[in-house]
Amino acid sequence: MGTFAVQSKSISRWIRAGLWALPVSWLVTAWSTLDPQPDQAKDPEAWARFVSSDAYQISHLFGSTAGTILALFGFFALGCSMANSRTGRLAIASMVTAVAGTALLLVPAVISTFATPAIGKAYLGGNQDVMQLEFPASMTGAFLLGLLLAFVGTVLLGIAVWRSHVLPRWAGALWAAGAVVFYVLGVVLGQATTGSSLPSQAAGAVLMAGAGGWIAWSGSRQATTAPDRIG
Numbered sequence: 001m002g003t004f005a006v007q008s009k010s011i012s013r014w015i016r017a018g019l020w021a022l023p024v025s026w027l028v029t030a031w032s033t034l035d036p037q038p039d040q041a042k043d044p045e046a047w048a049r050f051v052s053s054d055a056y057q058i059s060h061l062f063g064s065t066a067g068t069i070l071a072l073f074g075f076f077a078l079g080c081s082m083a084n085s086r087t088g089r090l091a092i093a094s095m096v097t098a099v100a101g102t103a104l105l106l107v108p109a110v111i112s113t114f115a116t117p118a119i120g121k122a123y124l125g126g127n128q129d130v131m132q133l134e135f136p137a138s139m140t141g142a143f144l145l146g147l148l149l150a151f152v153g154t155v156l157l158g159i160a161v162w163r164s165h166v167l168p169r170w171a172g173a174l175w176a177a178g179a180v181v182f183y184v185l186g187v188v189l190g191q192a193t194t195g196s197s198l199p200s201q202a203a204g205a206v207l208m209a210g211a212g213g214w215i216a217w218s219g220s221r222q223a224t225t226a227p228d229r230i231g
Contacts, residue, residue: 011080018077019219022212025070026178030205032063033186036196044123044131052120060113068106074212075099078157081219085164094156101149108143111135151183154208161215171214178207 037056038046050056079095082088122130158176161167182204190198 015077015081016216016220018073019081019212019216021070022074022078022216023209025067025074026205026209026212028063028070029067030202030209032059032067033197033201033205035059036190036194036198039195040131041195044128048120048123050120051116052124057113057117060109064109065106065113068102068109072099072102075102075153075157078161078215082160082164082166085166087160087163090156091160091164094153094160096153097149098153098157101146101151101153104142104146105150107139107146111139147183147187151179154179154183158211167215168218171211171218174214175208175211178204178211180204181207 035055037050040047075095075098079091082091085091119130119133155176158172158174158179161172161175162169164172181200186198186201186204190196190201
C-alpha cells in the first residue's frame with residue numbers, strides 16, 4: 001500500500017503540472033497570433049521580410065510549436081483528472097481526440113517555423129520562383145483533419161468539465177466557448193479570408209487560458225485536501 005500511495009501522489013503531481021500547462025500553452029499561443037503576417041499573394045516582398053525575421057521564428061518556435069507541445073501535456077492531464085468522474089468515458093475519448101488533432105497540427109507548425117523563413121530569405125535573395133512552391137495535398141488534408149479533431153476534442157473536453165462535478169462547471173463552459181472562438185472564428189475564418197491570424201484567434205486563446213487557469217487552480221486546491229485524487 002505504501003508503494004501505491006507514493007505512486008498515486010507522484011501521478012497527482014504530474015497531473016497538476018499538466019493542468020497548469022494549459023493556461024501557459026494558450027497564453028503563448030495568443031502571443032504568437034498577435035502580429036498577423038502580410039498577404040503573400042498581394043505583397044510577397046512584405047511577406048518574405050516578415051517571415052524571414054528573427055521575431056517571426058521566435059514567435060513560432062516558442063508560441064506555436066512550444067504552445068502546441070504544452071497543450072498536448074495539458075490535454076492528457078485534463079482527461080486523466082476526470083477519468084474517475086461521472087464523465088470519465090467522455091473525458092478520455094475527448095482527450096484522445098484533442099491530442100490526435102493537436103499532434104497533426106504540429107506538422108504545419110514545424111513547417112511554418114523552419115521552412116517558411118527559408119522560403120522568405122530565398123525570395124529576398126532574388127529567387128522569386130520559390131513563391132511558386134506548392135506543398136502536397138496530403139499536408140492540407142492533415143491540417144484540416146487535425147483542425148477538425150482538435151476542435152471537436154477541445155469542445156468535448158469543455159462539456160466533460162461542465163458535467164464532471166469535480167471541476168468548475170463554468171470553467172468548462174468558458175473553455176468550450178473559447179474553443180469555438182479560437183478555432184471557428186479565428187483559425188478557420190482567418191484562413192478563409194485574410195490567410196492569416198485574426199484578433200478573434202488571440203481572443204479565443206485568452207478565453208481558454210482563463211478557463212485553463214481556473215481548472216488548474218481548482219484541481220490544485222482539491223488535490224491539497226485529497227492527495228490521492230485530482231478534481
